[in-house]
Amino acid sequence: MFERILIAYDGSHGAERALVKATELAKLCGAQLIALTVYRHHSMLEASLSMVRGSMEPGSNLDESMRAAAREAANYAKSHAKDHGVEQVSAFIKAGQPARTIVGFAHEKNCDLIVVGSRGMGATESYLLGSVSHKVTGIADCPVLVV
Amino acid sequence: MFERILIAYDGSHGAERALVKATELAKLCGAQLIALTVYRHHSMLEASLSMVRGSMEPGSNLDESMRAAAREAANYAKSHAKDHGVEQVSAFIKAGQPARTIVGFAHEKNCDLIVVGSRGMGATESYLLGSVSHKVTGIADCPVLVV
Numbered sequence: 001m002f003e004r005i006l007i008a009y010d011g012s013h014g015a016e017r018a019l020v021k022a023t024e025l026a027k028l029c030g031a032q033l034i035a036l037t038v039y040r041h042h043s044m045l046e047a048s049l050s051m052v053r054g055s056m057e058p059g060s061n062l063d064e065s066m067r068a069a070a071r072e073a074a075n076y077a078k079s080h081a082k083d084h085g086v087e088q089v090s091a092f093i094k095a096g097q098p099a100r101t102i103v104g105f106a107h108e109k110n111c112d113l114i115v116v117g118s119r120g121m122g123a124t125e126s127y128l129l130g131s132v133s134h135k136v137t138g139i140a141d142c143p144v145l146v147v
Numbered sequence: 148m149f150e151r152i153l154i155a156y157d158g159s160h161g162a163e164r165a166l167v168k169a170t171e172l173a174k175l176c177g178a179q180l181i182a183l184t185v186y187r188h189h190s191m192l193e194a195s196l197s198m199v200r201g202s203m204e205p206g207s208n209l210d211e212s213m214r215a216a217a218r219e220a221a222n223y224a225k226s227h228a229k230d231h232g233v234e235q236v237s238a239f240i241k242a243g244q245p246a247r248t249i250v251g252f253a254h255e256k257n258c259d260l261i262v263v264g265s266r267g268m269g270a271t272e273s274y275l276l277g278s279v280s281h282k283v284t285g286i287a288d289c290p291v292l293v294v
Contacts, residue, residue: 001171021290024148028175118284134281137265137293143168146284146291 002029006111008102008136009035009077011069014117018147022115023081025145031113032088035077036105039070041095067093099135107141115145149176153258155249155283156182156224158216161264165294169262170228172292178260179235182224183252186217188242214240246282254288262292 007022009015019035026033041063070093078091094101106114116133137144154169156162166182173180188210217240225238241248253261263280284291 001168001175021148028148118287131285133284137280137284138278140293143292143294146287146293 002026002031002113004032004034004109004111005029005113005115006034006036006102006106006109007077007081008098008114008116008132009037009073010098010117011037011073011076012117014133014147016117018115018117018145019077019080021145021147023084023086025113025115026081026086026089027084030087032090033081033086034109034111035074035081035089035091036102037070037074037077037091037093038098038101039066039093039095041066067095098132099139102132102136103140111142113143113145114140115147118146149173149178149260151179151181151256151258152176152260152262153181153183153249153253153256154224154228155245155261155263155279156184156220157245157264158184158220158223159264161280161294163264165262165264165292166224166227168292168294170231170233172260172262173228173233173236174231178233179237180228180233181256181258182221182228182236182238183249184217184221184224184238184240185245185248186213186240186242188213214242245279246286249279249283250287258289260290260292261287262294265293 002025005022005026007019009019022033074091074093078089081089092105094105102114102116114136116136118131118133133146137146149172152169152173154166156166169180221238221240225236228236239252241252249261249263261283263283265278265280280293284293
């Protein structure tokens with residue numbers, strides 16, 4: 001019933017549970033699974049870090065390590081799905097604001113389902129601004145499974 | 148992968164789309180499908196209606212007609228699922244606050260998935276207080292599919 005499922009995976013416990021469900025569902029439907037890990041580009045953190053960073057190279061190391069962590073998370077999600085019998089799996093990383101980036105990418109890739117964890121991607125932000133899963137369900141143009 | 152799916156159905160367009168997906172998913176999983184229609188008890192509307200109701204019998208006719216409409220909606224959801232090949236389907240109506248009633252009933256019935264429309268059950272309330280689907284995803288103790 002679903003042909004192309006996007007799993008938003010950031011390595012959190014919520015995302016882990018979401019990955020398990022997304023994998024089961026992709027296998028059941030014979031769907032393609034697309035793993036996406038969104039990370040924050042340093043410019044988004046600039047304001048909060050500029051006072052403590054001191055003489056660091058402006059942002060470059062931070063960017064590099066966030067990108068590396070995101071790549072690792074996305075690859076893990078891909079391996080998990082492959083190991084559990086999903087045949088078509090791909091993994092992507094993207095910098096940006098989580099909910100908008102997830103929904104934009106799902107739209108771009110013609111996904112007919114987005115799977116997200118109910119928590120994760122910043123507990124403080126979630127508390128203050130509403131969780132990523134809430135934002136995704138609010139702006140997505142396809143069904144969203146919140147796990 | 149899901150064994151007992153609750154579909155929250157109120158007759159809105161969003162709920163209609165949700166019903167279609169819930170039916171497909173229940174069939175695919177060989178799951179039991181439980182249709183629930185939540186309606187407002189008149190006491191909840193008392194404040195806003197007391198000024199316009201005039202000499203009506205206090206609430207009883209209103210209650211009666213809301214219950215009848217809810218019963219009709221729940222039966223429609225059940226028929227739809229049956230007609231589309233889901234073998235185990237049951238339909239219930241309950242009075243109460245939509246999100247809490249949906250989540251409480253899903254918990255009581257040991258459901259492992261709740262399916263809700265992304266809109267519906269009061270557009271104005273949705274605008275002012277957040278939609279029912281947002282509230283359900285926020286308080287549910289099982290995965291929620293927002294369609």
